[in-house]
Amino acid sequence: MNTENDLTPFATCILEEQTQLTLADLCRACAVHAERIIELVDAGVLEPQGREPARWIFAGASLHRARAALRLQRDLDIDLAGAALALELLDEIDTLRTRLRAMGGEY
Amino acid sequence: MEFKDYYKIMGVARDATQDEIKRAYRKLARKYHPDVSKEADAEARFKELGEAHEVLKDAEKRAAYDQLGANYKGGQEFRPPPDWNTGFEFSGGGFTGGDAADYSDFFASLFGRDFRAGGAGRASPHAKGEDHHAKVLIDLEDTYHGATRTITLRVPAVDVQGHVITRERVLNITIPKGIRAGQHIRLSGQGSAGSGEGQAGDLYLEVEFRAHPLYRVDGRDLYLDLPVAPWEAALGAIVKVPTLGGIVELKIPEGSGSGRKLRLKGRGIPGDPPGDCYVILAIALPPAENEAAKDFYRKMAQELNFNPRTKLGVPE
Numbered sequence: 001m002n003t004e005n006d007l008t009p010f011a012t013c014i015l016e017e018q019t020q021l022t023l024a025d026l027c028r029a030c031a032v033h034a035e036r037i038i039e040l041v042d043a044g045v046l047e048p049q050g051r052e053p054a055r056w057i058f059a060g061a062s063l064h065r066a067r068a069a070l071r072l073q074r075d076l077d078i079d080l081a082g083a084a085l086a087l088e089l090l091d092e093i094d095t096l097r098t099r100l101r102a103m104g105g106e107y
Numbered sequence: 108m109e110f111k112d113y114y115k116i117m118g119v120a121r122d123a124t125q126d127e128i129k130r131a132y133r134k135l136a137r138k139y140h141p142d143v144s145k146e147a148d149a150e151a152r153f154k155e156l157g158e159a160h161e162v163l164k165d166a167e168k169r170a171a172y173d174q175l176g177a178n179y180k181g182g183q184e185f186r187p188p189p190d191w192n193t194g195f196e197f198s199g200g201g202f203t204g205g206d207a208a209d210y211s212d213f214f215a216s217l218f219g220r221d222f223r224a225g226g227a228g229r230a231s232p233h234a235k236g237e238d239h240h241a242k243v244l245i246d247l248e249d250t251y252h253g254a255t256r257t258i259t260l261r262v263p264a265v266d267v268q269g270h271v272i273t274r275e276r277v278l279n280i281t282i283p284k285g286i287r288a289g290q291h292i293r294l295s296g297q298g299s300a301g302s303g304e305g306q307a308g309d310l311y312l313e314v315e316f317r318a319h320p321l322y323r324v325d326g327r328d329l330y331l332d333l334p335v336a337p338w339e340a341a342l343g344a345i346v347k348v349p350t351l352g353g354i355v356e357l358k359i360p361e362g363s364g365s366g367r368k369l370r371l372k373g374r375g376i377p378g379d380p381p382g383d384c385y386v387i388l389a390i391a392l393p394p395a396e397n398e399a400a401k402d403f404y405r406k407m408a409q410e411l412n413f414n415p416r417t418k419l420g421v422p423e
Contacts, residue, residue: 012280012281012282012283012292012293012294013283013292013293014283014285014286014290014291015290015291015292015311016291017283017290028238028309029238029309029311031237031238060290061290063311064289064291064313067240071140071141072140072142075136075140076133076136076140090143097145098325098326099325101323101325102323102324102325102328102330102385
């Protein structure tokens with residue numbers, strides 16, 4: 001196994017705290033065309049600020065969500081509405097699980 | 108190399124029909140999809156499943172695979188027979204999306220690696236490089252103080268002979284103070300190199316916390332179970348509590364019961380506002396190991412006139 005070492009520490013930022021993701025940033029990070037992201041907004045999966053696509057500003061957490069929605073559609077052969085529903089239910093499960101764990105419960 | 112029993116992976120009989128295979132795949136894919144399943148090995152299971160499906164859904168590949176015989180068992184040492192696939196013509200183009208680079212060596216030895224998922228399109232001469240995504244495990248302490256950590260990523264790459272190899276890439280990264288589980292660290296320009304004058308892609312690292320021996324995490328808040336002696340809970344006390352920032356003193360109010368939640372404001376994961384650390388009291392009983400201790404418990408029983416089950420409606 002080859003090893004490549006690059007030990008200069010990189011400047012990093014927390015994506016989610018950077019609330020200034022534009023449509024172009026999101027397309028770039030998800031490696032998809034803008035149409036796919038616009039579909040996600042139309043389905044209510046992503047909720048950007050701003051009126052028209054060119055001015056949309058997405059919260060950093062949108063990246064995670066957009067990628068999950070795209071993967072679910074591709075891998076499970078479901079449509080956008082199905083993926084949106086799955087994501088909402090997964091969010092709810094996540095919230096409940098975290099709460100349960102914080103209270104010391106098992107899941 | 109290990110033999111992979113694709114039928115077993117998909118949970119179908121060797122004579123399953125193509126429809127049965129499709130149904131089994133869909134069902135298992137929903138179960139093990141990494142975005143859906145919380146099982147630790149979901150990602151590995153999902154990849155294995157994708158690989159099995161890739162072979163079994165395709166009549167040509169399935170026939171070739173079947174020819175290897177039913178004598179192999181999953182996990183058994185396997186070496187492909189020299190001319191094993193002569194007489195089979197793979198029409199190609201049969202590979203669907205998915206991350207074909209993740210298929211096992213076993214798959215590659217049978218069907219080769221020289222395929223690409225279709226639809227990638229022609230890259231323009233100055234295309235930006237691909238973004239890479241990976242998960243990293245960090246300690247809670249790292250987000251509390253901020254830290255520089257060395258991480259090792261396994262990157263599939265193609266060597267000069269065209270074989271897919273796994274290369275290790277060691278990176279030194281700064282963990283930003285206050286990062287939470289599920290958030291991403293972006294390393295600009297650390298993805299694939301761009302072509303021509305195109306920019307390099309970015310590397311996104313999704314953060315997960317290693318399970319901590321003391322604290323549970325909910326967003327920015329921490330939860331700590333704090334054992335207290337019965338007299339500390341009953342009479343009140345000032346006790347020492349470990350927090351990520353060091354030991355602090357906490358006042359246990361008089362008459363506290365097990366499960367009481369006390370808040371150490373701002374002692375959670377840093378941020379604006381910082382999270383809190385919730386301390387959950389757990390009353391620990393001193394063991395009655397010797398006669399003196401037993402006598403003491405007997406004395407408590409006599410003098411305290413205490414029935415812990417009054418609410419259950421049972422007589423004493």
